[in-house]
Amino acid sequence: MAPAPSASLTGLSATAARVLPSVVSVETRSAGGSGFVVDGSGHILTNAHVVRGSGTVTVVLHDGSRLTARVAGADDDEDLAVLEVDHPGELTPATLGRSSELSVGDQVLAIGSPLGLSGTVTSGIVSALDREVRLGGSRRTAVQTDASINPGNSGGPLVNARGEVVGVNTAIAASRGGGNIGIGFAIPIDRAAPIAERIIRN
Secondary structure (H helix, E strand, O other): OOOOOOOOOOHHHHHHHHHHHHEEEEEOOOOEEEEEEOOOOOEEEEOHHHHOOOOEEEEEOOOOOEEEEEEEEEEOOOOEEEEEEOOHHHOOOOEEOOHHHOOOOOEEEEEEOHHHOOOEEEEEEEEEEEEEEEEOOEEEEEEEEOOOOOOOOOOOEEEEOOOEEEEEEEOOOOOOOOOOOOOEEEEEHHHHHHHHHHHHHO
16 A cells, blocks of 8 residues: 555645656666556556666666566567566556646646656646657557656656546657757556557466
């Protein structure tokens, strides 16, 4: 059971406190990214491009503890992958929301490990709902946000003001200088969750 956020926290700080225990950093030999716990059985959702070429990765929990995770499967077209750890008791599942209920202008938080800075929280709004972008090897629709999403945020959650995951952040739009330009994209959770379930089932 996740510890309840301190009663003194309100608004976005309470939202962040609720979600942070469910977010992990994902470390591979060549790269890093983020992920979040989707169930009580040790499954973590991330982007496929974060773990491409890896059979096992290291996940770093919010408290700094490190676990080895297997890559259970991936959908390269949707840029999603599921990791599995052996000791799910240490993990706190996130609450999944519905991306279909998002509106342009809704407040959202992006949580992850941009540039290796774990547990980073950025805030913004939903800028567009069905923006067509190139994901994996194909064109897909994504939620656009102005919350800062940088390399390393990939695979982390985009959450609504209630702390429910509404998207999987994917750092694909960058300026020539490589920094955040106020345009980030997230794979809608309504599409990502069934794909994760399919990978877990198989």
